[in-house]
Structures are given as C-alpha cells and as structure tokens.
Amino acid sequence: MAINEVRKDYLLKRWVVISKERKRRPTDFFKKEIVEQKGVCPLCPGNEYMTPPAVLVYRSLNGEFKKERDYDNFRHNNWVVRVIPNLYPVFSPPTENEKYQKEKSKLSKAVGHHEIIVESSNHDEHPATARRSQLVHTMNAYVERLVELSTKTYVKHISIFRNHGYRAGASLSHPHSQLITTPFIPTILKEELEASKRYWNKNSECLFCNVLKREGVKPRFIWSNQSFVVFAPWASVNPFEFWIIPKLHHSNMMSMSSVQINDLAETMRICLGGLRSLLNDPPYNFGFHTIIDEDVKDYYHWHLEVYPKLSTWAGFEKSTGIFINTISPEDAAKELRFAVQEQKNDL
Numbered sequence: 001m002a003i004n005e006v007r008k009d010y011l012l013k014r015w016v017v018i019s020k021e022r023k024r025r026p027t028d029f030f031k032k033e034i035v036e037q038k039g040v041c042p043l044c045p046g047n048e049y050m051t052p053p054a055v056l057v058y059r060s061l062n063g064e065f066k067k068e069r070d071y072d073n074f075r076h077n078n079w080v081v082r083v084i085p086n087l088y089p090v091f092s093p094p095t096e097n098e099k100y101q102k103e104k105s106k107l108s109k110a111v112g113h114h115e116i117i118v119e120s121s122n123h124d125e126h127p128a129t130a131r132r133s134q135l136v137h138t139m140n141a142y143v144e145r146l147v148e149l150s151t152k153t154y155v156k157h158i159s160i161f162r163n164h165g166y167r168a169g170a171s172l173s174h175p176h177s178q179l180i181t182t183p184f185i186p187t188i189l190k191e192e193l194e195a196s197k198r199y200w201n202k203n204s205e206c207l208f209c210n211v212l213k214r215e216g217v218k219p220r221f222i223w224s225n226q227s228f229v230v231f232a233p234w235a236s237v238n239p240f241e242f243w244i245i246p247k248l249h250h251s252n253m254m255s256m257s258s259v260q261i262n263d264l265a266e267t268m269r270i271c272l273g274g275l276r277s278l279l280n281d282p283p284y285n286f287g288f289h290t291i292i293d294e295d296v297k298d299y300y301h302w303h304l305e306v307y308p309k310l311s312t313w314a315g316f317e318k319s320t321g322i323f324i325n326t327i328s329p330e331d332a333a334k335e336l337r338f339a340v341q342e343q344k345n346d347l
Contacts, residue, residue, distance in 0.1 A: 011191065012192070014321065015235070020328060048077065052084050054068075054075070055083050083115055083141055083179075084118065112183060113179065117176060128272040132266055142160055142288075155181040157184065159181075159182070161285065162177040162284075167283040168284055168285050215229070224247075230243070232329035238309075241305070250301070284308045284309055286305065287307075
C-alpha cells in the first residue's frame with residue numbers, strides 16, 4: 001500500500017498532502033469541454049472600437065515594427081499585440097491630484113491599474129501553440145508595462161497573470177493575459193519575501209538559487225535551456241503544477257535581456273504545449289512572481305508559476321489551508337518530461 005506524504009512549501013507556511021493512494025493517470029483529468037457562447041469577439045481585429053484606447057500597440061506595417069498608443073476616438077489597426085485598460089477594473093488609477101489614503105490598517109480606495117494584454121491578433125493563437133516570435137512580442141509588452149507602471153508612486157506591486165479556459169476563469173476565449181497593480185504587496189508575495197530574506201540573512205544565499213541546484217536534476221526536473229529551468233515543485237498544490245525559474249538571479253523581469261526573453265518564449269511554448277498535449281488542453285492559470293522594489297534584489301528571485309485547473313478545493317482545504325494533491329510532483333514531472341520533449345521535436 002502506498003504511503004501518503006505531507007510536504008511543506010519551500011517558502012510559504014503551507015502544507016500539502018501528496019495522496020499516493022489516490023494516484024491518478026493523466027487521462028483521469030480529462031473533462032468534457034464546456035461550450036462557450038458564440039458572439040462578436042471584442043479583442044479580434046476590426047473590433048478595436050469595442051475596447052478602450054490601447055496604452056500600448058505593437059504594429060507590423062510594410063515590414064516595419066512600430067510601437068504606438070491609441071487615443072480618444074482613434075484605434076490603430078495592423079497590430080500584433082495590444083494592451084488596453086480593463087472595462088471592469090478591480091483597481092483604477094487615481095483621479096487628478098487624488099492620492100490613496102490609509103485608514104488605520106486598511107486602504108480606503110483600490111488605486112492602481114488593471115490592463116488586458118491581447119497576446120495576438122489571431123483568435124486561436126494561445127501560448128501552447130503560438131509562434132515563438134509572437135510570444136516574444138507578448139513578453140516584451142509585459143516588460144514594457146512593468147517598466148512604465150513601476151514608476152508610479154502609488155504602485156507597490158504588479159501582478160501579471162493568465163486564465164486559460166472557462167473553468168480557470170477566462171471570460172473571453174481570445175488569447176489574452178492580465179496585469180493588475182496594487183498599492184501594497186499581496187500576502188503570498190510578502191510571505192515569499194520574508195522567507196527569502198530570512199534565508200539570505202542566515203546563509204548569504206538566495207533560497208531560489210539553492211532550490212534550482214536541487215531541482216535542476218531528476219526526479220522533479222522537466223525542462224531547461226540556457227536561461228531557464230522548469231520543474232514540478234516539491235510541495236505542489238495542484239496536479240501537474242510546474243514552475244519556470246531563470247538561472248540568473250534577478251528580483252524582477254525588467255532586467256531580462258533579449259536573449260532571455262527569447263528563451264522564456266521558447267520555454268513557455270514548449271512547456272505549455274506539453275501540458276496541452278498531455279492533458280487535452282486543460283484549463284490553467286499562471287502568474288509571474290516579480291518584485292519591483294530594488295531593495296530586495298539580493299535575496300528575491302522572480303519566477304513563473306503554472307497551475308493546471310484539474311481539481312476542486314473542498315471543505316478540508318478551505319477550512320484548514322492544507323491541500324491534497326492526487327498526483328505526486330515526481331510522477332507529474334516524469335509525464336511532462338516526455339510531453340515536453342515531443343514538443344521540442346515538433347518545433
């Protein structure tokens with residue numbers, strides 16, 4: 001009889017039960033596709049007036065690549081990537097001369113930015129099947145928005161994330177990701193920072209750099225190129241969860257070179273493509289963990305976490321904060337290694 005294991009996260013005070021007795025095969029996670037409502041897609045070319053003016057537009061015109069902004073009643077066409085304000089923002093920029101105010105331990109206004117990064121003019125060009133060149137444009141747009149928004153005095157954190165599939169929270173099927181800035185550092189990122197700082201003070205070494213040394217080889221290793229390592233984390237909360245971590249130590253994405261951006265595009269295309277082929281294009285979320293404060297550069301290490309949406313958190317998880325994963329990170333990594341290699345062979 002298999003013995004279940006209880007594992008603790010590298011940084012967070014979070015426990016996960018690896019339930020080997022409930023072990024499942026990749027095909028066990030296949031679910032019937034949810035039929036999405038048909039209609040006009042506001043993110044497709046020709047429908048630009050259905051969105052607010054873009055704050056950033058990458059255009060391809062007569063063989064030339066240009067960066068533009070929309071304005072008032074004008075929208076650019078022939079675009080390859082658009083970044084637009086969300087019509088229904090969670091956080092909104094302050095009005096002129098307005099400042100967010102702290103009231104005791106809470107903020108009185110949700111001040112910030114909420115943007116949509118339209119990743120392609122092709123309605124079906126998601127990262128798992130996209131051209132690498134298109135993913136490079138998307139990565140460049142991420143970095144450009146990070147650089148601009150990080151200069152705002154009311155922006156303390158910038159979250160870039162993606163919801164793929166209806167069950168993962170995507171309300172539109174056109175390929176897009178989102179960016180939200182907050183006037184404070186969110187709880188998970190704050191816990192990561194505190195744990196990283198404690199480890200640095202004790203060992204004079206980055207905790208993530210140490211994790212890379214251990215996870216850069218089997219059994220949880222999945223993929224690597226000259227700039228990034230991909231692995232299933234030791235205490236994976238989600239079945240087939242994997243992390244993408246840069247080999248070079250940096251606290252945020254804004255320092256990426258053109259080579260690193262190209263390597264990140266390759267890594268995402270291959271690994272998300274492997275996930276797609278292995279699990280029949282499952283819903284997933286991903287989120288970049290990056291800190292804009294330069295004071296943390298010695299001890300924090302930015303990375304990307306990918307969470308397939310394959311299970312449901314029920315009463316035990318919600319009431320205790322202890323999660324149950326029905327496939328071990330080692331088994332998930334083994335399956336993903338084969339799937340990822342097939343993607344590399346197909347490129």
